[in-house]
Amino acid sequence: MNSPAFFDIISFGPDGWGHALTAGAWMTVLIALAGFAIGSFIGIFGAWAKISGGPVPRVIAEAYTTILRGIPDLLVIYLFYFGGSAVVTAVGQFFGAEGFVSFPGFVAGALAVSVTSGAQQTEVFRGAFRAVHPGELEAATACGMGRVLKFRRITAPLTLRHALPGLGNVWQVVLKESALVSVTGVVELLRQAQIGAGSTSLPFDFYFIAAMIYLAISTVSGAFLNASERWFSRGVRRG
Amino acid sequence: MDIAFASETLISLLSALPLTLELAVTAIALGSVLALALALARLSGMLVLDWFARAYVFVFRGTPLLVQIFLIYYGLSQFAAVRHSILWPVLREPYWCAVLALMLNTAAYASEIIRGGLLSVPHGQVEAARACGMPRLMIFRRIVMPLAIRQALPGYGNEMISMVKATSLASIITLMEITGVAARIISESYRVIEVFVVAGAIYLAINFLLTRLIAFVEYWLTPNQRQPMAIHGELKGEAH
Numbered sequence: 001m002n003s004p005a006f007f008d009i010i011s012f013g014p015d016g017w018g019h020a021l022t023a024g025a026w027m028t029v030l031i032a033l034a035g036f037a038i039g040s041f042i043g044i045f046g047a048w049a050k051i052s053g054g055p056v057p058r059v060i061a062e063a064y065t066t067i068l069r070g071i072p073d074l075l076v077i078y079l080f081y082f083g084g085s086a087v088v089t090a091v092g093q094f095f096g097a098e099g100f101v102s103f104p105g106f107v108a109g110a111l112a113v114s115v116t117s118g119a120q121q122t123e124v125f126r127g128a129f130r131a132v133h134p135g136e137l138e139a140a141t142a143c144g145m146g147r148v149l150k151f152r153r154i155t156a157p158l159t160l161r162h163a164l165p166g167l168g169n170v171w172q173v174v175l176k177e178s179a180l181v182s183v184t185g186v187v188e189l190l191r192q193a194q195i196g197a198g199s200t201s202l203p204f205d206f207y208f209i210a211a212m213i214y215l216a217i218s219t220v221s222g223a224f225l226n227a228s229e230r231w232f233s234r235g236v237r238r239g
Numbered sequence: 240m241d242i243a244f245a246s247e248t249l250i251s252l253l254s255a256l257p258l259t260l261e262l263a264v265t266a267i268a269l270g271s272v273l274a275l276a277l278a279l280a281r282l283s284g285m286l287v288l289d290w291f292a293r294a295y296v297f298v299f300r301g302t303p304l305l306v307q308i309f310l311i312y313y314g315l316s317q318f319a320a321v322r323h324s325i326l327w328p329v330l331r332e333p334y335w336c337a338v339l340a341l342m343l344n345t346a347a348y349a350s351e352i353i354r355g356g357l358l359s360v361p362h363g364q365v366e367a368a369r370a371c372g373m374p375r376l377m378i379f380r381r382i383v384m385p386l387a388i389r390q391a392l393p394g395y396g397n398e399m400i401s402m403v404k405a406t407s408l409a410s411i412i413t414l415m416e417i418t419g420v421a422a423r424i425i426s427e428s429y430r431v432i433e434v435f436v437v438a439g440a441i442y443l444a445i446n447f448l449l450t451r452l453i454a455f456v457e458y459w460l461t462p463n464q465r466q467p468m469a470i471h472g473e474l475k476g477e478a479h
Binding site for chain 1: 298304
């Protein structure tokens, strides 16, 4: 059994795992970004349904956030992965394909992450909208702004400003949650570390490196989020 | 939806419920002790302890729980020193590895919640206790801790709920708790929806009961914020 030294693993040479781990980290970021972006859409619609939707959208949104925040993310990933595969297999059989067709893990994982993060983002956007001072919205109406213009110029920027800290938290959660997508076989950072651990029998080294890369990604993105929070609330006086 | 299959699934999933609860309770109980120690280290004013606690919280909150579980379960066995130590019978068991990882993870989050609670204790209360001549430990036990717990409880409740959800990750290291059994049934029967609904309902029920329980404890701990009970027969004197 050849067991490379710690620094050989992270090197980019022929025996190193540098390229593989970088690709894995990139995949992790992609899953997290896709999940976060789709989750934002769900969150905006969910918040809209809760604030000004009729009774039916409101009940649906309430049920959605209650359920998704009460069950484990892993279960949701299994639902999308196995459920997606079942649907794809059924469609495949309809068109004459035989046997089991598996659903792409990346899509299943990104969808699962977006549905769970969408529930959190619904609450973030709802809370952020509540934090917008009603006087500012009234002032916009008084200036004669139409609904769309008021939303674009007043509501959206102010809500976003209040939502940024909460969105930052959701992003960190999404980033960590993306590690669960490894169960679907997508070669993201954790799965790549598992592969490396299996082929070199150095599990500690690989999982330690993976942990450090996760830490680096969350630190860098956290710093970026803090900076943008400062930038977007530069007009706000702090008590 | 097939009701017969769903009820069959419910019975097999309920047999896995004790393991889920055991994992959650053990991890939360052990984690709370470590969390208190970490919070006190942060507030101790000693630079070494402070920085250790900071680094701990940073690392455990910045990395996924699954990576921590893998590091403990697969990673530690890489070292011969661990395999030959007296701790090996414990670290060999997936159950204890899962408990250890969950506990270390929840301690990081909970320590920040407890720290917030401890910081929220008004200084006047501590000064009053000191003026009454209480020693430091008694002030902590009788004044600071009860007030801090009261303040930290809502946040701690959220952390407990996320711990219940996090026990599902133990299924990845072969523990057959609710999610583990659910995944097995799914891969055997390919009936995703039924299994998902039943397993989800069990988790929702656990978390609902937990929320009610925390709300009750909060009510019990804050008698000062309740409406005073109407006292009958007290106003006799004013009648005439």
